[in-house]
Amino acid sequence: MTSRQTGQHFSGSKVLVVEDDRSFGQLLSQELQDHELAPRWVDSAEKALSVIQEWQPELVVSDMRLPGIDGLELLRQVKSKEIKNAPDFLLITAFGSISKAVEALKAGAEDFLTKPLDLDHFTLTVVRVLRNRALRQEVQVVRDYLSQDAFHGMVGQSSAMRGLFEQIRRVSQADGPVLILGESGTGKELVARAVHAASPRRKGAFQAVNCAGIPEQLLESEFFGHKAGAFTGAGKARRGLFIEAEGGTLFLDEISEMPLFLQAKLLRILQDGKVRPVGADKEEQVNVRTVAATHRNLEQEVDAGRFREDLFFRLETFTLRLPPLRERAEDLELLAGRFLRRFSIQMGKNIHYFDQKSLELLNTYPFPGNVRELRNAVERAVTFCDGTTILPKHLPSRIRDDGGQLSLKPARLLAAMAADGEHLPSLAQAEQHYIQHVLNAVNGNKRRAAAVLDIHRRTLYRKLE
Structure with a gap:
């Protein structure tokens, strides 16, 4: 049997050989190594227990008869310790019997071999055990997706995520606009897709668009469509995103980047349910649910004049906040x-x-x-x-x-600052100290510091000045 035939998928798999006969233990180890596995040999169960904890092998091949603790007791101890990612077991003995085999299998061994060993059969058995282990883990992937920790593609068992899942279940049954708030990278589109998948609109289309990724001159055409000849280059008519999402959900990612003139048109669509393609003489009725998302603070954007207040009030009918990691x-x-x-x-x-x-x-x-x-x-x-x-x-x-x-808690940081003087620092002092702490932790990288602080880089520069 060649190493390729044993299944290169298992190349590098860690196998611990427990055998007090040095020459036999080295023979088995060499055989495993010849088949591209990663063996390690020890001569006692006591040493094996230590190695299993630190090395985390996928499989333990152990002789039944060992000095001190025997192979069967080693198996029982490993199973009783409930070691995370515990290895599978293959037991070997020169004194095989049906009763011993049954005892080993009941204790949790994957298989039982007797001496003298046929090395080809031994290697095939090792690969079969490793393959079965891999199959169990692949099945677990499917189970994970179907488990209580997964919700329409989202994963979480924390109280924050379970609370969010319940909010999504409730919001999905309504039909008003949804606003998803969360930092970059938290998975806002997954939330939008979950709202759609849990809603009565699930059989309809789900259209997603990044509002910051469309050139301004193409925005109206992209959202509302256009008639043939509506402008230079419009050789044929185009259906816009709202019409494409008919009966389903339109996800507007980074809604805060939408220009003000388009915000006004979006507000009217949310109120009337009608769109007018570029170059068209009349409006078309659409049946679309709008889900918007942003990593920015929209109230601050409203105060700064970059986002319409009336659109903000319309979008926040149902607000979902996605917690950072x-x-x-x-x-x-x-x-x-x-x-x-x-x-x-x-x-x-x-x-x-x-x-x-x-x-x-x-x-x-x-x-x-x-x-x-x-x-x-x-x-x-x-x-x-x-x-x-x-x-x-x-x-x-x-x-x-x-x-x-960066995992240093602000409370600990403040306590450390207070220990240097008689009084706690002012808010402004605490802010400056914490900004400097973050900058030091990220080696002066202002882009990363701004991400950690959850502020725009321009804001960081202004505070540093």
């Missing part, structure tokens, strides 16, 4: 695991876990880019990982180098 910390490992399985399957890799240090780095990094940044970080890690476990070196350097600096 830092406010739903208990969802981070759930999301990271989901992304890991998705990209591992997409890239044909056999990666299942993050090691402990990687999880610590992910949990202490503040993710100013929110879920999108986490998704991109996991995709990069899977791309650069050739083994079965994500290590710190596979994560982006900004996550490795941050060291949790």
Whole structure:
């Protein structure tokens, strides 16, 4: 049997061999290595327990008879400890019997082999156990999507997300405009799609457009359509987004970037339900639900004269706020695991876990880019990982180098400032100290500092002046 025949999909899978006979243990390890697996050999169950905790193998191949704790007791101890991502077990003995086999299988072993071993049969058995493990994990991906932690493509078990899911269920049954608020990268389009999927309009079209991504001279045509010959280059008629979304939902992302003249037209459509294509003589009735989203504070935009107050009041009929990732910390490992399985399957890799240090780095990094940044970080890690476990070196350097600096709580920062003097700082002083703290933590990167502070870069520059 060649290494290719054993299934290159499992290349790099970690297999722990527990065998007190040095020559036999090394023989098994060499056989596994020849088939592109990653074996490690120890000569006792006591050593194996330590290695399993720190190395996290996918499979343990253990002799039944060992000095001290035997192989069956090793299996029982590992199962009883409820180790996260516990390995599968394959037990070997020279004293095989039906009763021993039944006992091992009842204790949780995946299979049972007897000596003398046929090495080809041994390797096939190892690969079969690894393949079954991978299949179970792929099935888990499907179960995750159908579990209580998933809601129309959205994932979360935190109280903040469960509250949002309930709001979406209620809002989806109404038909008024919806305004989704949230920082960049939190998944506002997923919320919009969930509102559509949970609504009576679910069989209709879902059209999405980024209001900041359309040249101003094409905005009216893009939204309302145009008649043939309506302007230079309009060789044939075009249906606009509102007409394309007939009977369904139109998602207007970054609504705050829409110019004022178009905001006025949008307000009229929301009130009357009619659109006039460019160059047309009459209006057309449309049946569309509008869902808008922005990462900006629309009340501040209204005060600054960049957003119509009447449109703001019309849009906020139903407002949904999507929490940033830092406010739903208990969802981070759930999301990271989901992304890991998705990209591992997409890239044909056999990666299942993050090691402990990687999880610590992910949990202490503040993710100013929110879920999108986490998704991109996991995709990069899977791309650069050739083994079965994500290590710190596979994560982006900004996550490795941050060291949790930005996770310092404002209350702790204020307490540290107060410890230097007799009084707590003023609001202005606290703001300046915190801005400087963030700048120091991101090595002076003003773009990233503005993202962490959730303010525009122009605002940051003004405060620094």
